[in-house]
Every structure is written in C-alpha cells, then in structure tokens.
Amino acid sequence: xxxxxxxxxxxxxxxxxxxxxxxxxxxxxxxxxxxxxxxxxxxxxxxxxxxxxxxxxxxxxxxxxxxxxxxxxxxxxxxxxxxxxxxxxxxxxxxxxxxxxxxxxxxxxxxxxxxxxxxxxxxxxxxxxxxxxxxxxxxxxxxxxxxxxxxxxxxxxxxxxxxxxxxxxxxxxxxxxxxxxxxxxxxxxxxxxxxxxxxxxxxxxxxxxxxxxxxxxxxxxxxxxxxxxxxxxxxxxxxxxxxxxxxxxxxxxxxxxxxxxxxxxxxxxxxxxxxxxxxxxxxxxxxxxxx
Amino acid sequence: xxxxxxxxxxxxxxxxxxxxxxxxxxxxxxxxxxxxxxxxxxxxxxxxxxxxxxxxxxxxxxxxxxxxxxxxxxxxxxxxxxxxxxxxxxxxxxxxxxxxxxxxxxxxxxxxxxxxxxxxxxxxxxxxxxxxxxxxxxxxxxxxxxxxxxxxxxxxxxxxxxxxxxxxxxxxxxxxxxxxxxxxxxxxxxxxxxxxxxxxxxxxxxxxxxxxxxxxxxxxxxxxxxxxxxxxxxxxxxxxxxxxxxxxxxxxxxxxxxxxxxxxxxxxxxxxxxxxxxxxxxxxxxxxxxxxxxxxxxxxxxxxxxxxxxxxxxxxxxxxxxxxxxxxxxxxxxxxxxxxxxxxxxxxxxxxxxxxxxxxxxxxxxxxxxxxxxxxxxxxxxxxxxxxx
Numbered sequence: 001x002x003x004x005x006x007x008x009x010x011x012x013x014x015x016x017x018x019x020x021x022x023x024x025x026x027x028x029x030x031x032x033x034x035x036x037x038x039x040x041x042x043x044x045x046x047x048x049x050x051x052x053x054x055x056x057x058x059x060x061x062x063x064x065x066x067x068x069x070x071x072x073x074x075x076x077x078x079x080x081x082x083x084x085x086x087x088x089x090x091x092x093x094x095x096x097x098x099x100x101x102x103x104x105x106x107x108x109x110x111x112x113x114x115x116x117x118x119x120x121x122x123x124x125x126x127x128x129x130x131x132x133x134x135x136x137x138x139x140x141x142x143x144x145x146x147x148x149x150x151x152x153x154x155x156x157x158x159x160x161x162x163x164x165x166x167x168x169x170x171x172x173x174x175x176x177x178x179x180x181x182x183x184x185x186x187x188x189x190x191x192x193x194x195x196x197x198x199x200x201x202x203x204x205x206x207x208x209x210x211x212x213x214x215x216x217x218x219x220x221x222x223x224x225x226x227x228x229x230x231x232x233x234x235x236x237x238x239x240x241x242x243x244x245x246x247x248x249x250x251x252x253x254x255x256x257x258x259x260x261x262x263x264x265x266x267x268x269x270x271x272x273x274x275x276x277x278x279x280x281x282x283x284x285x286x287x288x289x290x291x
Numbered sequence: 292x293x294x295x296x297x298x299x300x301x302x303x304x305x306x307x308x309x310x311x312x313x314x315x316x317x318x319x320x321x322x323x324x325x326x327x328x329x330x331x332x333x334x335x336x337x338x339x340x341x342x343x344x345x346x347x348x349x350x351x352x353x354x355x356x357x358x359x360x361x362x363x364x365x366x367x368x369x370x371x372x373x374x375x376x377x378x379x380x381x382x383x384x385x386x387x388x389x390x391x392x393x394x395x396x397x398x399x400x401x402x403x404x405x406x407x408x409x410x411x412x413x414x415x416x417x418x419x420x421x422x423x424x425x426x427x428x429x430x431x432x433x434x435x436x437x438x439x440x441x442x443x444x445x446x447x448x449x450x451x452x453x454x455x456x457x458x459x460x461x462x463x464x465x466x467x468x469x470x471x472x473x474x475x476x477x478x479x480x481x482x483x484x485x486x487x488x489x490x491x492x493x494x495x496x497x498x499x500x501x502x503x504x505x506x507x508x509x510x511x512x513x514x515x516x517x518x519x520x521x522x523x524x525x526x527x528x529x530x531x532x533x534x535x536x537x538x539x540x541x542x543x544x545x546x547x548x549x550x551x552x553x554x555x556x557x558x559x560x561x562x563x564x565x566x567x568x569x570x571x572x573x574x575x576x577x578x579x580x581x582x583x584x585x586x587x588x589x590x591x592x593x594x595x596x597x598x599x600x601x602x603x604x605x606x607x608x609x610x611x612x613x614x615x616x617x618x619x620x621x622x623x624x625x626x627x628x629x630x631x632x633x634x635x636x637x638x639x640x641x642x643x644x645x646x647x648x649x650x651x652x653x654x655x656x657x658x659x660x661x662x663x664x665x666x667x668x669x670x671x672x673x674x675x676x677x678x679x680x
Contacts, residue, residue, distance in 0.1 A: 135385055220385060255403060262397045266381040266438070267363070268315040270400040270415065275427045275435060276308040278296035278346035 011069060014113040015059035017106070018072060022052025037096035039088030048082075051075055059113075066117040073114055076107035126230040128249045132257040134264050135221035138214045141264065142193045145212055154260045156252070157244055169198070173206075175244060181205055206244070207231040226257060293680065294348045294431035295659040300338030303660040308348065311427060311435035316363035319439030321375060325452040326353040326429050326656070326678045328666050329460055330486050331601045334555060335420065336663050339577070340603060342404060342421040350430030351377035351417040352459040354452060357443075364439045373443035375436050376628035377460045379415040379426065382441035386414075393625035398438065399424045408604075413625060430659055432680040444632045447640075453677060454639055457491070457646045463631035465491025465552070468599035469499050471622035472548035479503040481537055481546035481589060482523065483582045484553035485513035487649045487675045488599055492550050493521035494644055505540060507533055509558070512651075512672040520648040529560070537589050545591030554600025557581035563608065570607065577604025587614050598623035649675045656680040 025032050026049035029042040038045070055075060058068030083100045090096065134141060144150050148161040148169050159172045159180065167187040175181050183204035189197035189211075199209040208230045215223040230244055246252040259269050294308045311320055329352055334340050354374040357367050367373065380387045384396035395414035399405060404422045405412035415437075418428020427435065436443060446455050465488050472480055480496040482489050485508035496504045506523035508514050514525045526536050537546055559567065559581030570576035586596050587610050596619055614621070638644050651674045654662045662676045 133385075135383065135388070251403065258402060262381075265383045266317070266397050268317060270379075270381075270398050270424070270437065271314060272400055272425050272427070274312060274314050276292070276294065276311050276431075277344075277348060277427060278294060278298075278304070278306040278308050280346075 010109070010116050011059055011065050011113040014069065014072065014109055015056045015065070018052045018056030018059065020056075022049045022054075022056055025049025025052060033089070035095045036083065036099040037090035037093030038083075038086050041086070041088065044082070048075070048079065059117075064117075066114070069110060069114040069117045072110040073107065076103055076110055079103045080107070125232065126245055126249050127228070128245065128253045129225070129227045130250065130253045130257055131223055131225040132261050133217050133220050133223050134261045136264050138193045138216060138222045141222050141224060142196070142214050144264070145196060145214075146190070153263060155256050156259075157246075168201070171200075173244065181244075183208075224257070224260075226253065228253065292432035293656060294427070295350060295656065295678075296345075297335060297343055297347045297349055298345045301336060303336065303349070303663055305657050305659055308431075311433050313359055313361045314435065315437060316361040317438050317440055318361040319357055319364055319367055319436045319443070320359040321353070321355045321373065321434050321436055321443070322358045323353050323355040323429055323432055323434060323680050324372075325355070325456045326350055326431075326680065327456060327459075327461075328352075328430070328659075328662060328676050328678070330488060331419070331554070332663070333667055334601060334603070336667060337556065339555060340420050340422075342401075342425075344421060344425075347418070347420075347425070348427040348431055349418045350428035351419060352456065352461065353417075353429030353434060354446070354456050354459060355434075357439075358433070360439065366440050367443065367445075371443075372446045372448070374446055374455050374458045374632070375417075375429065375434070375443045376458075376463075376632060377417055377419075378413075378625060378628055379417065379424065379437050380441050380629055381438050387441070390627055390630040391624075392627040392629040394627075401425055416625070430656065430678060432656070442629060444636065446636075450639070451647075453647050453650060454645065455636065456677065457487075457649075458628075458632050458635055458639075460626065460628065461487045462491050462635055462644075462646050463628045464488050464599055464626040465493075466495040466498075466631055466635060467624075467626050468492045468550045468552060468597045469495035469501075471597040472496070472499075472501075472550065472595050473620075474499045474501050474548065476500060477502050478547040479505065479541050480548050480550060481505045481507065481586075482550045482552060483507045483586060484551070484600070485510070485517040485525075486552065489513075489550075489552040490517060490521050490649050490674070491646070492552050492599065493517055493523045496550075497522060498638070498643060505537065505546065510669050513669075513674060516649070516674060533585060534589050541591070545589060545594065547591055548595040548597060549586035549590045550597045550599060551582045551586050552599045553582040555579060555602050557583075557600075559585075567607075576607055578602050578606045580606040580609060584608065584610055587619065590617065590619055592617045593619070595620045595622060597621075599626075601625075650677055652676040654678055 025045050029045035032045050033041055055068045055071045059065045062068055080103050148163050151161045152158050157174050159174050162170045169185050171183055171185055173181045184201040185198045186201055187198050195213045197211045200207050211227045213225045217223045262269050292310050293305050295303055295305050297303055357369055357371045360367055378393040379398040380392040380395040381397040386394040393414050398415040399412045401421050401424055402412035415424025415426055417426050469492050478501050480501045482492050485506050493504050493506055504523045506517040507526045507528055509527050509529040517523045518525050555578035557579045564581055567579040590596055651672055656678045659678055665673045666676050
C-alpha cells in the first residue's frame, strides 16, 4: 500500500530549523546577543547565522544532505564552545544557560539527522521479481505489454506511459502525498513474444529499469515474470522513492500481477468496493462501554 | 434493504442498508426470495473465523429473481428465477476450467490475506469473512452476484423454492462428500454429523450405491431424521463407543469410507475433547478436530476419509501415524457447487431426492438473529431454518 502522507524526515525538520535560526541571527544579531547574555559580538552572531542558513539550505536543497548535517553538528560544537567560553557578557545569565542547553539538545537531533542522511545515502535499490501464470497465449500478453500505454493497467504506481517513437517513452508515476514523478525511458531489448526490457534515460529523476519475460507454461498458459529496480537518489527525494512501491514492494507487485491476471483472464478486476454493509449503525462510545 | 449483519460474537442484527448495485459488467442483482443459515455460518456466529468486520452481511445459501444484469451477462435475463452457488467463480481460470470452482484464482479481491494463511487463495465466497473476499452475503433482500454468467442456475416454475434452495450449498456439499468416497458395491459408509449436510451425505451415499450407511450424532431428532428420512443406521455417540460399534457393525473390518460433516466445532468427550476446549479458550488452537481424529481412526485400511466439515487453522494431535500406516486417502475442499448444480437439479426433478425433508423451521428474515440461536442450540428440534425476506 502506498502511504498517503509523506513522512517528514528528521533531516528536513532540522533543515528548516537551521534556516529559521540562522535567519534570526542574521537579521537581529543584537537581540540574540542580549538574550543569550553574550557581549557585543554582533559580527560573530551574524557569521553563525550565515553558517546556519547555508547548512539549512544545503540539507533541504542539496543533492546529498550528509555533509550539511555534519556541518550542523560541527557548528553546534562551536556554538557550545562560544556560549560556554565567552566572558565578555554575562556568562551566568539565565539566557546563556538556556541557550547552552538548547544548543546541546539540538546537537543531539543533528547527530540523528547525520545518521539518517548516512542511511539514505547508503540505502539499497528497490528490487522486485515476481512471476504469475496467466491462462492466455504468449502472443496476446506480449502484444498487450508492448503497447506501453497499457502499463497503468498492470502497475498500480504507474499513472501513464506515452510512447514517443524510436523506443523512447515518457513515464508518469505516482509518489506519495499526491506527488508525481516523471522521467523518460527507452526500450533496450525487445524480443517478440518473449522479452521486453526498458531503462530510464540519462537525467531521470529516479534511475530505474524493468524487464518482463513471457514463457510457455504447458497446459497452463504463459508464465509472466516481471523484474523491477528503482535506485533511490542521494537526497531527500530518496524518502519519497522508498515508498514508490509502498512499504512492501514485493507484496505490491504481487498484487499488481494478480490484478493483471484477473483482467486478462476474466476481463474484470474482482472487487467489493461499493457493496452494501451495515457499517454506520449509530453505535456511540456509550454503547461500546456498556458492552 | 434489510440485511442480517454481524457485529460481534453472537451479536447479529437485521439493519437497513443500501441496496446493492452492479459494479462489474459480469454482475447481476438478485431479489432474494428464500435464504438459509448454514452450519458453517455458526462458525462466524461463534467467533471462530477471523477477519470479520462489524456490519458485514452474512449468508451464502440463497435464491431469487434476477432484477438487473451487467452489460456482459448474456445468459440471464431480468425475471429469471435462479439459485446462486456460494463460491464465486470466474469460469476462465485453470481451476474453473477443471471444474474445481471453489478454487477459482480470480474471485478473491483479498487473496493476499488468504495467501498468508494458506499459501494460495481459494475462491471468494458470499458472506464469509474478508479473508475469503468480504463479499456481502445473501441473508438480505437483494444480493449482487459477481460472474453471474458462470454461477446462477435457472429454475423451472413448477419447483418450489424449498425444493431447490439447497442446490446453493448443502446438497452439492453432501453429494460431493459422498462422491469423494469413491463408493464401490458392498461398501459401508460412516457419516459423522446428522445436521443438514450429514443428512444429504447419507442420502447421496445411497444414491451412489453404498450398501450401508451408518450415521453418528447425539441429538435425538437428528438421529431420528437420519433413520426415518435418509434411511441410515444410527449411532448415538453419547451412549456407545463409536470406534468399537463401527468395528462390530462392519464384521471387524471398519467402514470403507468415513465422512466428516461436523468440522471445527465438534463436540467430543473424554480427555482429548477437554484438551481441545481448553486450548480453544486460550486461543491456542483454532478448531476442535475431534471428528476428524475419530474418522481417521475408525476408517478401514486403505479406505477414504472425506472431509466436508469446515476447518480454519492449525489443529493439534491429528493421528497422522494412523493415516499413513493404514494407507488412507483424504479428500476434501469447499464444494465445487457449480459442477453439481445441473445434475442434482435433474435428480430433484426426477424425484430421486426431495431435499425438503431437512427443513424444520421457516422464519422471516427480520428474525434471523433468533433463528441463529435456535439453530445453534438445536432447540425445538431445529435441523434447518429457511428465512424469507
């Protein structure tokens, strides 16, 4: 099942926080100094603000958030050093102590964000391979598949595939939270009634490839084997891509192929959506606790 | 429309729900004229079947008049009188093609749930939990019938509802159970359970050439019905030791085949039965397979155990050693109703069998919850209740 709410990644939250703090420091350094009990260190605060804004931007918009989250951790260490070591202002003011604790706390979040970014950068590709036997001839199934615009009937995450000639096709795919991802792909291998392979072209937002093979199943029809791979990119879009095929890609593709088989064999997809049931019974929580 | 809905263990209510609609082109809508409660409905009632949701409409034995057909249905017309089989079958997959209709590949929209439990999913069934499709059932005024070009069978006007209603499930079930015994001349068949399926299994065993049929139960009315109407020799298991009695009655050989028409809620006695009840209460065992165990032990060497009763989960202490060393065959499955409807309708028309003998009660649909209770406790001599919407 594709999740409908995109999980707010920790790094994203930290990125925005960094942005916000940095902007405050840049625009109102005097106020920050006064509040934290630092002396007249406006320039230093502005520099820290700039650093915060840069690392925030790097996390949110950069290709790889990892170095920027590391910069944040380094910055936190530096900030703690400044707050603790500064003797020009009021070192024992409440503001100073609160600020020091806050920065230390944020530092822990930043460490977690480093860990998450590292994991994202190292996340393995989504790879699925599944076979289904369909009681139709190879030619019929290959023919259906080779008309790529039919593929939304096969894969629930694919919204449209438009063939643009010369083996190139344009794919629109559903991501979570209603976002759409698009890329161009090309057919790399096409053996009539046996095999079709495709692969995303250079510059695709999500690198991916797929293969389908059609094999005779004596007395049973055709064995259709589908193999898909999605390589999640380095950045936070990786969170979106990880849920492209839902939490359990293998299950998603199994269900997709089951529905494809139903469509090919019976002409319809079995469903109970829209059927009656006695759901709204007017039972209130009062009734429930009375049981 | 009014429909009998499940809300909790032993909590059914007939409530007002929307009328069903055509959803797929091969659907039909049937206005239900007669519907019944199955022994397997009691497993739902007693909370033994998982994946039910509050408000699910129950019922899978129903018939009536076609009131609407989808665009792709050409074999039925509005006004046709039909009996609807309980398995929903597409007619096109490997299993439907082989007439194993209850194993249809394509009719369970929740196949992934059943796959978790069983490895592969059987067909969807009307009104029998979400694991088996979550289809709205037929204890209602109307029902949506998917794949209407495969399932329903047309009924001639001269037959009453009561004569043909049981083609939907229990008559084919009893018949398939007997057919699975591979009955040869001279055979003795033992049938556990004198409920409706058991009664039809007894009758079918004779139709298929059994020399003798011995029926086992403890409810006096049911034993009397088996003896008087189905012509069986009867054993009351609360009075005799069944294994010993069967051995003596068959010249020391044991019955040639054994039919289990009891299933997961068997009432046993003795230590093993207490063990089952205890484990069930602790949710450590899904079923009480007392009859299955006894049938395996009672069967003669090389014989067949035919299991019509419904089982759900992983059961304990099945005498697999006896099964293997006596070289038994076990045949089972949800009934392939569509395969049997036409030949059994012919039998009814010819007068070979009159299914009405098992009906003991008729109630309006609005009293379905009371009917379940009556059926469950076998009160008032209840064997089979027919409900009229």
